[in-house]
Amino acid sequence: MAPSTQFEVSQPPTDVVGTVVFAPNSNKLLVPSWDKSVYLYEVGDSAEDAKLVNSYEYRAPILDACFGADDNEAFTAGLDREVTRIDLSTGEKTTLSKHSEPVRCVVYSPEHRLLISASWDGTLHIHNLAAPDQSPVTVALPGKPHAMAASPSKLVVAMTARLVHIYDLPSIATALSNSSSEAAAASIQPWQQRESSLKFLTRAVACMPNDAGYATSSIEGRVAVEWFEDTAESQARKYAFKCHRQTAPEEEGGGDIVYPVNALTFHPVYGTFASGGGDGTVALWDAEAKRRMRQYQKFPDSVAALGFSRDGKYLAICVCAGFETGMENYDGKGKTKLFLRELGETEAKGKGAK
């Protein structure tokens, strides 16, 4: 078994990061930051060989980013309420739409050529990239979105008040191609409306690569795994468990310190998933066998974002100053670090449910 290796990437973003995402066809890594820049790194033959290849300046903090149809196309969600397309080779930016409040998340569905943005204005903007001239369709949400993720056929939006809406992407694509924006907007309804399986504010959502279900995490050191299929049997499989907690020192009264679980990401090959928490740890979980496979060496600060490369060989880990209740004096500047872990061949391979 080849030992895995882990390196800190030089020239990290200089402020809070909420997302790290690998390109669809290469080991390019996109990292948007609250320092009003989006960073593009490239990993060479090993985790040690990762370097910054470009950075793109914006006028406002960037809360989220995703790749588009190829490794040169990306989309960003800005605190300036804009959804932007950027050509990573030229740096050329195009505003796709403007929300009335900051944009929290962007998700691209390559299967359906849809770009979906979610904003604190309580709407989704759905852009049909197959028809660039078409204006985006606005879908009203019952709450403010906090996290969003797409599987090949589903879009999961986690909102305030523990609301979770699941949309069927093929249906949306059909609605967009067959009708006017207004008619499409009226016809787009959630495929399922669920209550969060967790009692507290959702921090992250990640979808299983096999399109079967998703995981959510909350501020209360807990992760839930559930399945899309709306049968009693599938729903009976869902479960939740505690994680990212620490025992408080006795002199502080003991008990548990419960950290938010900020990041979730599924391994693209094995279907296992990683969670990252405010406790500065990353754990690998076997969703089928319901067990923790690994816990990595503690990182110097709160784990803010996680992303596997498309082949599953690398795990990018971004750590930032942790979020605490009462953040008036929060300062994340200069505290962001980016790590790259090269996984051993079977490091993220689950043992299955048996």
Place this chain on the structure above:
Amino acid sequence: MGKKKRGHPDVEELLARPWCYYCERDFEDLKLLISHQKAKHFKCDRCGKRLNTAGGLSVHMNQVHKETLDKVENALPNRQGLEIEIFGMEGVPEEIVQQHNQRIVTNFYTAQAERHAATGNPPPGHSGGQGPAKKIKIETPDEIKRRLAEHRAKVAAQKAAAANGGAVGIPTDGQSPGQVVSPFPPPQPGFPYPAPAAGAPPFAAGQPFPPAFPAGPSPPPGAATAFNLPARPPSGAPPSALPQRPPYFYNGSGAPPPGFSGTSSTVDELVAGASRQGDDIDQLIRMAEAGIKPAKPAAPAEETGEKKSKKDKEKNTRMVYGDTEISPEEKLALLPSYKLVEV
């Protein structure tokens, strides 16, 4: 140890055997114990290297694989902690030694009484009777049936208790996904616990991992035979074979009953008494031997130590970020440093 006169080791012999803190297994000699610990408890699952102690393995995992060792592998649920440094018999906390010894003594006398009960001979005291002590109890079909019926009744009772929401004796620790009730006050007045959707199965989300095995303090059916383990073979057995444990009978009290009389306690009574104990070490051992993992698949590292005030600790839980409606990002967005400069 020399040739024994009797088929059963005496209690001093049993007490003198080296044993493993992590799994309570005992060994012929210290060397075997140490190699057991290296192979079973201190082996790196990444590269196979065997270290001498859990601390050594932890450092190795850290330095070589950049990973955190969070618990000792193959250890009993309440013995997985890294804070205790064990090497062979060194480092075992005194109260654990006492517990172990008491258990050995209890099991010894229980087993002895059981043998005497089977032979009909009165307990000979410590002088060692000349009766057919070597004879192993053979249950009549009626006895077996009765024991099975009792066992089933117990399981049924436990299931009923579990269905009523009673915590069953799954040895969980505080942070395993075993908490159904949130230790926190509701985040807002009337904040509802998510009600299972209509037609939803009793295991609603938000609850812990379902136990992988039927819950209950009684051993699984397959382990029931453990109550009737044959006695340890005489020491004439090949030395290469790993030493077997003496039979473990127990009455759950942790000590020989006062005025112990071999004929007054049937095995079934002992079994029944024992199975009322939720978290008995013998129970854990038996489950471990039967390959049954306690229902704590995600038990994090920090919670593996011994603890007695689990409940108290749960009440003490503190959330680092406690706002149930406003995300940290929304708060960040309000900070002056991120204010958008409109142009």
